[in-house]
Amino acid sequence: MLIDPRRIKHCRHCGRPVDYRIPADDNRERAVCDGCGTIHYENPLNVVGTLPVWGEQVLLCKRAIEPRYGLWTLPAGFMELGETVADGALRETVEEAGAKVELEGLLTLLNVVRVGQVHLFYRARMLDTTLDPGPESLDARLFHEHEIPWDEIAFRTVRETLRHYFDCRRSGNGYPLHLADIG
Structure with a gap:
């Protein structure tokens, strides 16, 4: 469509x-x-966010808004005018999870042509484990890879970003930028 x-x-x-x-x-x-x-x-809209990491765990937020109410996602949202991609990703992380992070590099750039969006996710190091989910999130929680509710992930771009991150971590060869088109 x-x-x-x-x-x-x-x-x-x-x-x-x-x-x-x-x-x-x-x-x-x-x-x-x-x-x-x-x-x-x-023109396409930019969706910007982070994949926050604390040790061996990643941070996910449970959506309190549509679309995909009640499903898990990375902290992300639409980039605003007057901000950089990095600024937007940091803002969304604070708004949705109340997490303090430091960006470590762009991890994925995903074209979602059918809905006119480009999704950009940064790998981010959490500075502490204090979380304070905002009104767009029902919950924010840290997960080990084996604990991630894969069947309850809200968006294909989030699933793709998580899989790329864990594949890179297992390989031990760093975190190259992953470019993909999501149908």
Whole structure:
């Protein structure tokens, strides 16, 4: 199921209806206002987060919001304007888990084309085990690999990130960036 690229119905500047067409000097259809001529560009959203680690354990949060209410995820969410990818990942970790972490490197970059998103997860070292889940989380807990509720993981990108992390840890060859397309 691909995203319908024709989501914009009205101009954000003047409110008139838009028409989808290829503007001059462009190569794809865009929402173009018939009144003021404004071209509206629609681009993928960035989801940023961390894979927090404490010794042999990783931190997961149980979702208190839809989609996937009650399932486990890594602390992550939509990047905000005015912040870097790293800043967004740190903010989401505090908001969802109340965890203090130090980023150790980008671990996964996952394209989720069908929903117009790019997910970026950092490996992060927890500075202590104090957790204070925010309103978007029912719980935040540390898990050893064998304790992870794999059948209750909320998103394929989270599952992919966890598997990459544990594979890298077992190999002992570091944590190279994992790039993948998620269908």
